[in-house]
Amino acid sequence: DTEVTQTPKHLVMGMTNKKSLKCEQHMGHRAMYWYKQKAKKPPELMFVYSYEKLSINESVPSRFSPECPNSSLLNLHLHALQPEDSALYLCASSLYPEASGETQYFGPGTRLLVL
């Protein structure tokens, strides 16, 4: 299995809602990532989990809360989002967090619209 899966594919939420994005991989990868991508822009790193521990938080607002329940799963909990948070949220994984230049495998993304 060489796939990263993400659910849901699309999500519409109001500013008072709480929702979660889910990411799963079964490649035995020990690093997992969340990226945010706005239209016609490159992906921007949000969080990195290394061996199930949060290792990088790119100064992301607290209304985004990541969670790594086990080595295969990564969640992103959303609360009190703003319309400007509407974007494509991409999950990725790589084999060894400590190695430089590891290839990252991306999921198809969740397209989020905040109303």
Next chain:
Amino acid sequence: SQQGEEDPQALSIQEGENATMNCSYKTSINNLQWYRQNSGRGLVHLILIRSNEREKHSGRLRVTLDTSKKSSSLLITASRAADTASYFCATTGFQKLVFGTGTRLLVSP
């Protein structure tokens, strides 16, 4: 910002033609990667070139790297409509990929 710059921003060619896109970056690197993204979906890794390599081939892809100029290029030969996508270079820091601004390639039949 460490983000790389790519040019052109957009490129439109006919099937069978070659497409060249360029990436310039700001910091010293261990390696540089190229990724493809179809229609705002997930990214797919295309090729990695290490800092001690000058050129690398993979199928119809040819990547060059000039560390003295802090630049890389991606050449797609004999392009196909299915090559229509956005292409990003990415430099690698510790546990991070930093993506360039991207080139949107349109290949018309």
